Amino acid sequence: MSVSPPEYVAVWPDDEPSVDITNKTLFTWRPEARELGAGAKATPEDLVALAQTGFLDEIRLLRIDEWAKKLTVIPGLPAVTSSLMSVLIESPKFDGWESLYALEHLEELTIGEKVTQVPDGLGRLKGLKRLAIKGRRIKTLPGDLATLPALTHLTIVNAGIASLPEGLGALPLEELQLSWTRKLKALPESLGECATLRA
Numbered sequence: 553m554s555v556s557p558p559e560y561v562a563v564w565p566d567d568e569p570s571v572d573i574t575n576k577t578l579f580t581w582r583p584e585a586r587e588l589g590a591g592a593k594a595t596p597e598d599l600v601a602l603a604q605t606g607f608l609d610e611i612r613l614l615r616i617d618e619w620a621k622k623l624t625v626i627p628g629l630p631a632v633t634s635s636l637m638s639v640l641i642e643s644p645k646f647d648g649w650e651s652l653y654a655l656e657h658l659e660e661l662t663i664g665e666k667v668t669q670v671p672d673g674l675g676r677l678k679g680l681k682r683l684a685i686k687g688r689r690i691k692t693l694p695g696d697l698a699t700l701p702a703l704t705h706l707t708i709v710n711a712g713i714a715s716l717p718e719g720l721g722a723l724p725l726e727e728l729q730l731s732w733t734r735k736l737k738a739l740p741e742s743l744g745e746c747a748t749l750r751a
Contacts, residue, residue: 555605555606555607555609557581557607558602558605558607559576560576560577560578560579560598561577561578561579561580561581561602561607562574562577562579562580562581563580563581563583564580564581564582564589565582565583565584566582566583566584566585573591577591578590578591578593578594578598578602579591579594579598579602581607585612585613586610586611586612586613587611587612587613587614587615588608588611588613588614588615589615589617589620590614590615590616590617590620590623591619591620592619592620592621592622593622594620594622594623595622595623596623596624596625596626596627596648598623599623599626599627599629599632600627600629603627603629603631603632606631608629608631608632608635609631609635610635611631611632611635611636612635612636612637612638613636613637613638613639613640614626614632614636614638614639614640615639615640615642616639616640616641616642616643616646617640617642617643617664618642618643618644618664618666619643620643621643621644621645622645623643623646624643624645624646624647624648625646625647625648625651626639626648626651626652626655627651628651628654632655633654633655633656633657634657635657636655636657636658637657637658637659637660638658638659638660638661638662639652639655639658639660639661639662640661640662640664641661641662641663641664641667642663642664642665642666642667643666643667644666644667644668646667649670649671649673650673653673653674653676653677654676655677656676656677656678656679657679658677658679658680659679659680659681659682659702660680660681660682660683661677661680661682661683661684662683662684662686663684663685663686663687663690664686664687665686665687665688665689665710666687666689667687667689667690668687668689668690669689669690669691669692670685670687670690670693670694671694672694672695672696673694673696674694674696674697674700675694675696675697675699675700677700678700678701678702679702680700680702680703681702681703681704681705682703682704682705682706682707683697683700683703683705683706683707684706684707684708684709685707685708685709685711686707686708686709686710686711687710687711688710688711688712689712690711690712690713691711691712691713691714692713693708693711693713693716693717695717697717697720698717698718698719698720698722698723699719700723701723701724702724703723703724703725704724704725704726704727704748705725705726705727705729706720706725706727706728706729707727707729707731708729708730708731708733709729709730709731709732709733710731710732710733711733712735713733713735713736714735714736714737715736715738715740716736716739716740717740718740718741718742719740719742720740720742720743720746721740721741721742721743721744721745721746722742722745722746723746724748725743725746725748725749726748726749726750727749727750728743728749
């Protein structure tokens with residue numbers, strides 16, 4: 553990356569087990585993975601300011617961990633929307649689903665266990681290939697999950713769901729992983745028609 557990181561970005565090389573975090577640190581950056589992690593004090597305005605430095609022009613992955621409770625939305629930034637391929641959300645305070653669903657180039661989305669709901673609108677992510685929902689507090693899935701035309705990998709872990717969308721069989725699913733979904737008693741019949749699903 554040609555742009556040097558601002559002082560509030562801690563660079564975390566992939567071969568390092570940890571990185572020094574100071575009171576000024578708002579974000580962490582893993583250059584090899586092009587992964588930006590939001591710190592506890594990071595706000596949407598801070599992300600906008602960082603984008604204006606040109607530092608985010610090559611971002612691939614954005615992590616909003618559980619302690620990043622001030623980053624409640626993903627600002628509509630050209631640098632982010634054009635290069636961001638993967639998002640991980642674990643913060644229970646994140647409520648900017650509309651901003652997330654506007655990321656049309658997104659290929660991978662992971663929802664962590666602190667999140668309580670994933671509202672409808674997911675179907676707008678037409679390029680989404682991998683979706684992982686690991687929220688034990690999530691009781692229902694978005695109604696338009698079965699309209700994701702590129703979805704090949706779906707992982708649901710430890711979620712309190714009782715059913716899966718009936719239309720899943722029409723998706724190009726290659727892998728469906730269900731773990732610790734005790735309330736789920738049956739699979740949609742349409743999954744039997746999914747020719748791409750690997751055993």
